[in-house]
Amino acid sequence: DPQLNPIYTFDSFIEGDSNRVARRAGKTVAEKPGANSFNPLVIYGGVGLGKTHLAQGIGNEVKRLHPNKVVLYVSSEKFINQFQDHSRNNAINDFIHFYQLIDVLIIDDVQFFARAEKSQDAFFAIFNHLHQSGKQLVLTSDKPPKDLDGMQERLLSRFRWGLSADLQIPDYETRIEILERKMKNDGLDMPKEVVKYVAYNINTNVRELEGALISLLAQSSLNKREIDLELAKKVLRNFVKTSSKEITIEAIQKMVCEYFDVSYDKLLQKTRKREIVQARQITMYLAKAFTKNSLKTIGEHFGGRDHTTVIHSCQTVKDLMDTDSLFRENVMELTQKVQLAAM
Ligand code: ADP
Ligand code: MG
Structure with missing residues (x-):
């Protein structure tokens, strides 16, 4: 089977919280194709999270467990190209007929169907025939079905007949x-x-x-x-x-303001209020740690303070982290937030 790569198996697809539902549903589908409540099975998730691996794993597992079943794995782009070839040759019926003979149809990356109206019509006819005949459909998508703009509503409503399971970033x-x-x-x-x-x-x-x-x-x-x-x-x-993304001083200021529930204006004001002074010092410290800006530039972002103020602030934060555990916790939590935002 040239379309199925044998390296993509269930065994090599490591299970974790990020993919457990999708992986197990896939397993069920492979064991009892067409005879389960996950029809169609829609697997969705961002790039590089294992959609193709899992979809092909289902195909390979069906071949292993049910050698007589006809399995077809195809990308939506290939489906569309094939459809357009047949369409040019006035052979759309042949195209649809070919697909209607399949027991397990796996279509990868259905988001590319968006705005390919005629291909969607053909897919709709194939979907209905297969589903009514108790055949299995497995689809993958880079976003949840509800966000698939440009997809016909009648197709989207059929996607809801089965199970949509997502793949997330593994922990x-x-x-x-x-x-x-x-x-x-x-x-x-x-x-x-x-x-x-x-x-x-x-x-x-x-x-x-x-x-x-x-x-x-x-x-x-x-x-x-x-x-x-x-x-x-x-x-x-x-x-x-x-x-990774570049994080800006402004973005860090916004995060600190939200975290301590301080307004942006207050953060920049000349005040002796301890909470605000500390929030400002932490912001400078984070700006120095997570941006490539000079001390001078950082100072300018805080109402025109000079670079020695920034140095002093960074030192104060380091000292306080050693002596004040609540303060330290706040800084650690904020550090995590900034790191996440920079990903
Ligand atoms: P997608 O189709 O979602 O863009 P792929 O299926 O191509 O992602 O996966 C990208 C790579 O990551 C592949 O080499 C695949 O084998 C691997 N991979 C993804 N998820 C897992 C997993 N849970 N266990 C092992 N390998 C994985
Ligand atoms: Mg893929």
Whole structure:
């Protein structure tokens, strides 16, 4: 089966809170295609979170458990191209007929159907026929069905007949497991502290996680050196830079104001009120830690204070963090918020 890649299996699809519902529903679908309440099964989620892997895993599992069933995996782009070819040759009925003979139809990335009206008409006819005949449909999408603009309402309402399950970013523990499985499959080894470091820092999607691992291996063999934490930090620095957003002083100011429930004007005012002075000092400290702005520029963003004020503020924050545990907690929590916003 050329469309199904055998490396995409359930076994290699690590389960975690981020994908449990979708993975288990997929398993049920593969065991009892057409004879379950997940018809269609719609799997949705952002880029690199495992939609294609899981969709192909279902296809491969059906082939394994039910060798006589006809399984077809196709991307929506390919479906549309095929449809348009048949349409030009006045062979739309052949096209629809071909698809109506399938037992398990898997269409990847249905968001590309948006605004392809004629293809949607054909898909609608195929969907109805298969569903009525007790055949299984599996669809993936980069957004929840309700947000699929440009998709006919009659199709969207059919998507609701079954189950929509999402894939989210795997949590830290799951990311470690994914990395370890990947290494095992490829016969690789690296220190646990490096695995943890990569899993902790790459928290965007699984494709990036795999990309980081590949870069790490490439750098290691290129420089003929062992993979250690130092190399990982060097490699990931480039990685994180390209994938992370620039955070601005204004954005940090806004976050601190919200956190302490202080108005922006108050934050900049000359006041001796302790809460406000501390909120301002924390903001400067975070601006220095998370933006590339000079001390001078940071000072200017606080009503034209000079760079020595910024230095003093950063030092005060560091000192207070050592002595005041509530203060420290506040700063840590804010730090996390800023880091999240910069992702
Ligand atoms: P999508 O189709 O959502 O963009 P893919 O299915 O192409 O994402 O997944 C990207 C990469 O991440 C693939 O190499 C896939 O095998 C891997 N991957 C995603 N989720 C998992 C998981 N839970 N366990 C193991 N590998 C995963
Ligand atoms: Mg995909």
